[in-house]
Amino acid sequence: xxxxxxxxxxxxxLLLGVVPAFAQSWQVNLAPLDGIELKPxxxxxxxxxxxxxxxxxxxxxxxxxxxxxxxRFGYQTTVNVPPxxxxxxxxxxxxxxxxxxxxxxxxxxxxxxxxxxxxxYCVSLQPVLQGGEQADGxxxxxxxxxxxxxVFLISLADPEDGDKLLETHPNFNWTVNYPFASQLTYRxxxxxxxxxxxxxxxxxxxxxxxxxxxxxxxxKMYPATAxxxxxxxxxxWTVDAYYKDVLLGGAEPWEFMIVEDTxxxxxxxxxxxxxxxxxxxxxLLYISGNLKLRYFSRTPAETLExxxxxxxxxxxxxxxKTLPVNLGENxxxxxxxxxxxxxxxxxxxxxxxxxxxxxxxxxxYYNPQFVK
Numbered sequence: 001x002x003x004x005x006x007x008x009x010x011x012x013x014l015l016l017g018v019v020p021a022f023a024q025s026w027q028v029n030l031a032p033l034d035g036i037e038l039k040p041x042x043x044x045x046x047x048x049x050x051x052x053x054x055x056x057x058x059x060x061x062x063x064x065x066x067x068x069x070x071x072r073f074g075y076q077t078t079v080n081v082p083p084x085x086x087x088x089x090x091x092x093x094x095x096x097x098x099x100x101x102x103x104x105x106x107x108x109x110x111x112x113x114x115x116x117x118x119x120x121y122c123v124s125l126q127p128v129l130q131g132g133e134q135a136d137g138x139x140x141x142x143x144x145x146x147x148x149x150x151v152f153l154i155s156l157a158d159p160e161d162g163d164k165l166l167e168t169h170p171n172f173n174w175t176v177n178y179p180f181a182s183q184l185t186y187r188x189x190x191x192x193x194x195x196x197x198x199x200x201x202x203x204x205x206x207x208x209x210x211x212x213x214x215x216x217x218x219x220k221m222y223p224a225t226a227x228x229x230x231x232x233x234x235x236x237w238t239v240d241a242y243y244k245d246v247l248l249g250g251a252e253p254w255e256f257m258i259v260e261d262t263x264x265x266x267x268x269x270x271x272x273x274x275x276x277x278x279x280x281x282x283x284l285l286y287i288s289g290n291l292k293l294r295y296f297s298r299t300p301a302e303t304l305e306x307x308x309x310x311x312x313x314x315x316x317x318x319x320x321k322t323l324p325v326n327l328g329e330n331x332x333x334x335x336x337x338x339x340x341x342x343x344x345x346x347x348x349x350x351x352x353x354x355x356x357x358x359x360x361x362x363x364x365y366y367n368p369q370f371v372k
Contacts, residue, residue: 025052028123028142037148038064038121039112043075044089046123050081057081060093061124066117071246073099073108078128103244111180116249118147153177154241154251158343161254167344168229168258169222169370174239174251176218184248186215187240190222192233199236199253209235213242219340224369231258269366273331276352276361285363289337291350293361297325305353306334310346317341337368344370 027049036042043062050056058081063074075095079088099105107113122143158173159165172188190210193202210226222229229235238253269286273294285291295304308319318339323332334350336342342365350361 026050026058026125026127028125030121030123030142030144033121033146034144035146037146038108038114040109041112044093046088048081048086048088048091048125050083050086052127053083055080055082057128059126059128060088061126062095062121063124064114064119064121066115066119069115069117069247071100071104071115071117073097073104101245103246107243107246107248111243113178113243113248114148115243115246116148117247118145120145148249154239154249156237156239156251156254159237159254159256161256163256164259165256165343166259166346167367167370168231169224169344169367170229170256170258171219171221171340171343172237172239173219173341176241178241178248180243181218184241184243185213186218187211187213187242188215188220188237189240190229190235190237193236193255199255202236202255203238203253221340229258231260233257273333274361276350276359283362285361286366287336287363288366289335289368291334291336291361291363293332293334293350293352295325295330295332297327297330300327302354306350308336308348308350310348316348336365342367 029047029049032045032047033042048058048060057078059076059078061074061076063072065072075097077093077095079091079093081091097105097109099108104115107115120143122141124141153176155175155177156173157175159170174186176184178184188211189203189208191202191206191208193199194206197206209229210222212220234255234257236253236255238251240250241248269288270292273292274283274285275294275296277295302325304323304325306319306321306323308316310316316339318341319334319336321334323330342348344367345364347362347364350363352359352361
C-alpha cells in the first residue's frame with residue numbers, strides 16, 4: 001500500500017507538469033487588430049487557440065495603457081473556450097471594465113473613440129483548473145502597439161498657414177469633425193518660431209507666448225491683455241481638443257506673421273449713412289464696428305439681400321441678411337462689432353443685391369476695441 005507521503009509526492013509531480021502543459025496548449029493572436037483603432041465593437045476581435053484537446057474555462061484580462069499619459073483602461077472576463085481556433089467575440093464575453101477616469105470611460109463606451117497617442121494593448125489568458133482554481137501565472141501574455149493620430153479631425157481655418165497679417169490681435173478660428181464636437185473644450189497655443197525651426201518643432205519645444213484652456217467655441221481673438229505679438233516675427237499656432245479631462249487630439253500647426261501696416265492710421269470714421277446706390281464702387285469706407293447705409297427705394301415692398309466677403313471672396317459668417325425697405329428713404333446700421341470673424345484693419349466688401357442689381361461697398365474694418 002502506497003504511503004501518504006509518496007502519494008502526495010506523485011500528485012505534486014503531476015501538478016507541476018500541468019502548468020507548463022497549459023502554456024504549450026494556448027495562444028492568443030492579436031494580429032486581426034493590428035493597425036485598427038480599438039472600439040467597443042472590435043476590442044474582442046482576436047483569436048484564442050486551444051490545443052488542449054478539450055473545452056476549457058479561462059480567465060481573460062485585457063489592458064490598454066497609453067504611453068506618456070496617465071490613461072489606462074481594461075477588462076476581465078471568464079469564458080468557455082472549445083478546442084481549436086476560436087474568435088473571442090463569438091464566445092460572448094461579459095467583461096467587467098475599469099477606467100482611469102470617467103472621461104475616458106465615456107469617450108470609449110459612448111462615442112467609440114480613443115484619445116490621440118500611442119497605447120499598448122495586452123491580453124493575458126489563465127486557464128481555470130478543475131474545482132475553479134486558476135493556474136499559477138499567465139499562460140499567455142500577448143501585446144500590440146497602436147497609434148491614434150487624428151490631426152485631420154481638428155482643422156485650423158484662420159489665420160491661414162503662412163498668412164501675413166496687419167492686425168496685432170488676430171482672430172483664431174478652427175473647425176472640428178467629431179460628431180460630439182459640442183461636448184469638447186479647446187486649448188489654443190501660440191509659440192514663437194526660432195530661426196531654422198519649422199512650425200511643428202516650435203509648438204512642441206518652445207514656451208508658448210500665449211495659451212488659453214477651456215475655450216468652449218471654435219474661435220478666439222488674441223486678447224489685448226496678452227503679450228504683444230512682434231512684427232516680422234513668425235509664430236506657430238495650434239488647437240488641442242479635450243473631452244472633459246482627456247486630451248482627444250490636436251490640429252496640425254500653422255504659422256503666421258504680423259507685418260507693418262502701410263495704410264495710414266485713420267483718425268475719423270464714417271459717421272453718416274452711405275448712399276451706396278449713388279456711389280458704385282468708387283469709394284473705400286473706413287468703419288469701426290458699424291456699417292451705416294442709406295438707400296432710396298422707388299419700388300413698394302422691395303427687399304435687399306446683403307452678404308460681406310473678405311479679400312479672397314469668402315463669405316463672412318453671420319453677415320447674410322434680408323433687409324426689408326420702405327418706399328423712399330431707408331437707413332440701416334449693421335453692427336459687426338460682436339462678429340469675431342472680422343479682422344482688424346482688413347479689407348471687406350458688402351455685396352447688396354436688389355433683384356438683378358448688385359451693389360458693391362468696399363470698406364476697411366477697424367475693431368472698436370483697438371481704436372483709440
